[in-house]
Amino acid sequence: MVLAFTLALSCKKKAVETDNLFKFRDYISYTTSGITSVASPIQINLANPVDGWEMGQEIADKIISIKPHVEGKLTVGNSHTLLFKPDEHLEPNTEYTVTVKLNNIYKNMPDGFNNYTFQFKTITPSFNVVTNSIQSYSKEWQYLESVIKSADVITLEDAKILVEASQNGKTLPLVFNELNESSKHFEFKIDSIHRFLDDSEVFVKWNGTRINADNKGENTINIPGRNHFTIVDAEVIQSPEQFLSINFSDPLKKQQNFDGLVSIQNVKNPRYIVDGNVLKVYPDSKLVGNIQVDVFQGIKNTEGFKLKKPFSETIAFEALKPQVRLISNGTILPNSQELKFNFEAVNLSAVDVRVIKIFEDNILQFLQDNTLNSNNTYDIKKVGRRIAKQTIPLQTAAENTGKWKAYSIDLSKFFKADAGAIYRVELSFNKNYSLYDCDAVAGTSNSETDDYYDYYEEENYGESYNDVALEDEDLREEQYWDNLLYRYKNYTYNWREEQNPCHDATTTSVKLYLKIYWLQT
Template identity: 30%
Template sequence: MRKQLSPLALCSLFFVFFLAESCSKITKNEAYYLAISKYVYAYTSGAVGRTDAIRVRFVNPAVGSDQVGQKVAGNLFSVSPAIPGDAVWEDDRTILLQPTEPLPYGEKYTGTVALGKLFSGVPKEAKVFEFEFSVRELSFEVVAFGLRTQDASNLRVQQLTGHILTSDPVENTSVEKMLQAKQGNKTLSIGWVHKENNTIHEFYVNDVERGNVRSSVQLSWSGEPIGLDKQGNLEQMVPALDEFVVLSAVVSQKESQHVVLNFSDPILPTQDLNGLIRLDAYDGTLNFAIDGNFVRAYLSSRVIGEKNLRVEAGIKNVAGATMKERSDWPLAFEDLKPAVRLVGRGAVIPQ
């Protein structure tokens, strides 16, 4: 005769399973991280690219040299949901999982390492190490650098330069469909140079006409060719032929902090710009690099905060004509942010 469980027995059974499930979950408190830090040196965390490698690096060797290059046993390391590709021992203390195909944008993953099976004497709270990471969403940014003169002897023909930055590699042909440029009713042709594994896409809007009166170039873009619902536009002022002015001043916050100035005319490369371009309340010196319509002013020491950049009248273009009016440009300078942080909760292992 088949026995039936009473409601009380069912409740008791449910409680047992619930208790077992709860006990199996990892409590990530201070004791957990302190115990883990004695075995795990660094690991992939945060947002990663679709094709980035996943790594876990240990403090001490975990396998012998004969295991380097071999697959990691499934009961030692796993990722959920599964990632296509085999985890291998990159060296005697590093697990490497290189995806064999791009991962889905926005997907979240949990990695698990059985430290208790890799090392002896591991305390209970550190026997299983879990870490989380996700695939960053695809995004892009359009930046216009400014105008430059293609032929210094003919100021009528200009070129608008800039780039599109994508968070992950994308098809070049798709990026080239994202951008359109018009001057008045005229559609302008755009040239491209793709760099950095198809994440930097430089563009050159050709045949911008500089006439006797001011005009503008309308730059518009859409993310639809790369599967994103994002649109935007900007307007680039094109000065008249008799206007010799500063068009923009932008801070580059890189290690060699500098200001990029875009002039309407190519600048005379032999002139001394000291005193003609200066940063108010700055004790350091500025070193200048002239490249056609662009002047880069490099700071001898890093600045943080807001400063005013003054560009004096008197700067000369390649024809020897002098700029008639000075201009002031309020700029924000930032500290250099570290590209990679190592060790700790959510350390990112550099590639």
């Protein structure tokens, strides 16, 4: 008897072991990590300068290896920074493993420190196609202003393939703004739209296959007939100033009085600006909630014809999203008893204030790699120290008006400024401080039919190395500044939700750094 056995073997991708940055802190201070753009160089910051390295110098030695393999050039950013610039964009939605051969950089490396391995992942491709206002060349020909918004940098050539439009079965030309060869944002117009005697439709289709994105879909835009003077769309624009954009089928006559022809509930003295087919109506006060809007038949187009039918609709005016902005961009402090720091905030109950001091002896070291407006968190850690942290209450929910308010903080209550030092002030907020009414916009999302998953990353590198289990973020931050942790914050990444104040991608990953540097004299 012969027994036959079938052995099924399943192959599973072996997980790559990466090195702990804290363990290698004497040799590596920073590397590219987390989610990064396909267009970004791979950066490696060494803890110590390397003799003989000059800025821009190309390194021919095999100091790094990358998997999957990438062709490119390794250059010196400065005496302790390496930049690998790929010849072409990296592959999207791909995890890269980089090994730095430290024994080829430094001599006499101890056992276990010859190589340092780290990983990062590139952004998953995704995009939106947004159609905006219809504008007119003439009575018969129009165009539709549009934009492609991408999760990551794509080429102009690829952007042109993502979308197409047609009218009555005829393909319409797309005219792109070709200012940038690569970008996340491409403006274009759907051109040569023929305005027939009767109403017609423009079909817009998009497909992300070209950039390996899952997006696909279509939209239909109604094009009123030549003799049909009507309102096509009305939407609220919130920034930089709130206004109601009313898109007409025809270009409007500029020299006409709109008073009494446009009525917005609770608005007494609006301002009007005509922009081709669009009438911009600026209310005299900030509007929030569902507002009744009426447009009457007296409005004329450039040919003197009046609007055929009145327009009446309830339009949602959303509240401003939680934000913070500076009133000034920096100053040199004289010796004074008060150090006033002025800023504005909207829809926030509080902000966190951090003050980081760059010591006088370290200023030259800091300025070797940074400007005073630098956003580099890791470089400042080498030369500075957080000396103050405070949560500043701003207002209660009952006091909130939904409008920008000015605030002032006396920093002299938090620290005593030393002559010659530089101070950086950071303002940040989280979801718990938001007074934005998320229930009022529940169910609203920026997502389309495709699934774009959140990417969550724990940033408290080093805990496993120190065998420290800290739940308190304040304690983790203290260890971070004591150089016992590499990072202490966690974040969620989802490009579609970056501007959604009710999503964790905004409240945990987008920390608003507002920097002011003072030089005490």
